[in-house]
Amino acid sequence: MLKIGDKKLINAWAFYDWANSVYSLVISTAVFPLYYSAVTEGETISFLGMDWDHPDSLYSYALSFSFLIVAFISPILSGIADYTGNKKKFMKFFCWLGGLSVTSLYFFEGVDTVWIGIVFTILASIGFWASLVFYNAYLPEVAHPDQQDRASAKGFIYGYIGSVILLIINLIMIQMPDLFSISSGMASRISFVMVGLWWIGFAQLTFRKLPNDIYNKKPEKDFIWKGFSELKIVFKEVLMNKTLKRFLISFFLLSVGVQTIILLATIFGSTELGLEAIDLIITVLLIQVVAILGAFLFSRLSEKKGNFFALKLTIVIWMLVCFGAFLLHKELPNVATYFYSLGAVLGLVLGAIQSLTRSTYSKLLPETQDHATYFSFYDVTEKIAIVLGTLVYGLLYAITDSMQWSVLCLALFFLASFIVLSTLRKTKYVK
Numbered sequence: 001m002l003k004i005g006d007k008k009l010i011n012a013w014a015f016y017d018w019a020n021s022v023y024s025l026v027i028s029t030a031v032f033p034l035y036y037s038a039v040t041e042g043e044t045i046s047f048l049g050m051d052w053d054h055p056d057s058l059y060s061y062a063l064s065f066s067f068l069i070v071a072f073i074s075p076i077l078s079g080i081a082d083y084t085g086n087k088k089k090f091m092k093f094f095c096w097l098g099g100l101s102v103t104s105l106y107f108f109e110g111v112d113t114v115w116i117g118i119v120f121t122i123l124a125s126i127g128f129w130a131s132l133v134f135y136n137a138y139l140p141e142v143a144h145p146d147q148q149d150r151a152s153a154k155g156f157i158y159g160y161i162g163s164v165i166l167l168i169i170n171l172i173m174i175q176m177p178d179l180f181s182i183s184s185g186m187a188s189r190i191s192f193v194m195v196g197l198w199w200i201g202f203a204q205l206t207f208r209k210l211p212n213d214i215y216n217k218k219p220e221k222d223f224i225w226k227g228f229s230e231l232k233i234v235f236k237e238v239l240m241n242k243t244l245k246r247f248l249i250s251f252f253l254l255s256v257g258v259q260t261i262i263l264l265a266t267i268f269g270s271t272e273l274g275l276e277a278i279d280l281i282i283t284v285l286l287i288q289v290v291a292i293l294g295a296f297l298f299s300r301l302s303e304k305k306g307n308f309f310a311l312k313l314t315i316v317i318w319m320l321v322c323f324g325a326f327l328l329h330k331e332l333p334n335v336a337t338y339f340y341s342l343g344a345v346l347g348l349v350l351g352a353i354q355s356l357t358r359s360t361y362s363k364l365l366p367e368t369q370d371h372a373t374y375f376s377f378y379d380v381t382e383k384i385a386i387v388l389g390t391l392v393y394g395l396l397y398a399i400t401d402s403m404q405w406s407v408l409c410l411a412l413f414f415l416a417s418f419i420v421l422s423t424l425r426k427t428k429y430v431k
Contacts, residue, residue: 087372272404291348297348
């Protein structure tokens with residue numbers, strides 16, 4: 001078994017980002033939302049005995065439901081995983097659930113099979129986000145504190161590279177289906193299968209090297225009740241640890257902004273700025289490529305200047321992104337070019353903030369064997385932030401009839417996060 005700090009172990013752990021990130025780019029962001037909208041456009045959808053005149057809202061509700069499910073089950077399952085030492089088994093289960101569910105989206109081929117699209121969208125989302133809880137929890141078990149910034153960044157870099165490669169392949173299939181003697185719709189459906197096989201297949205390289213039950217736990221039969229007890233203990237410890245508690249508050253506030261912008265950036269570009277689909281796809285790819293550079297540069301900056309300094313710098317840039325988006329409008333000459341530029345800046349801090357928040361949280365943890373339970377609170381914080389962020393964004397859009405004010409409002413969440421982060425004391429590993 002590879003020991004903590006071994007480069008082979010760190011690389012194997014980081015490679016799970018390569019495996020699963022194709023879901024977040026191809027399924028959550030690029031191909032599936034466009035395919036779903038094309039299939040359901042102008043249609044009234046019947047689901048759960050109800051008629052939906054706006055199918056896009058049904059898709060949005062399905063995602064929100066999946067986030068709530070993960071927020072509910074991840075702390076409970078994490079407590080059980082920590083008590084039994086079976087973190088790897090839980091991670092494997094949700095990986096397979098997500099990968100097989102994505103593959104099953106192939107059978108969503110028309111209005112009559114929308115229920116397949118919705119059901120497997122929910123299951124795939126649960127599989128993706130729940131597996132990340134256990135994956136993130138491995139960070140303090142594969143890398144020493146002084147290695148964790150680089151290890152976390154390496155994971156996101158792998159993820160961005162892998163997802164861009166598969167997305168380009170899928171876009172070639174969809175844009176030039178005649179080359180493959182298939183229709184554009186069939187090309188999209190095949191891309192869903194490719195995502196599932198990519199996710200499950202490459203994940204096996206990670207599972208082969210990751211340790212299981214490194215603390216040699218000997219669980220008793222009532223492991224479910226013991227798991228709840230483990231959860232209760234960690235929850236009390238989080239509340240008593242002022243630095244960790246404040247960091248989670250800061251993480252919650254910045255996640256409201258980050259996750260909302262990630263989810264709604266393409267909608268902002270198409271609805272508010274009137275950009276073509278090709279412009280949006282170019283922007284998404286640009287964000288992913290620049291994010292590779294951002295994750296690398298800011299991991300090095302955190303080593304020299306400290307995690308808190310690097311995080312606060314990314315938050316300031318995120319506020320500038322919000323202000324820049326507020327200034328954009330349809331009548332602006334060369335608005336697509338400005339949108340590309342904004343996407344490049346966003347990409348620079350997207351990889352940075354995702355990587356740094358994960359490694360900073362890991363380095364702030366006390367000496368513990370309950371890594372999965374601790375990271376479940378990190379995950380729940382992010383999921384609640386997503387729900388609140390999309391709610392605030394939608395509410396302001398309904399009131400002002402402009403997404404620009406909604407984007408500007410998100411800057412206030414970043415500002416609040418910056419203020420809370422500024423109150424944190426430096427620790428042995430986080431400066």
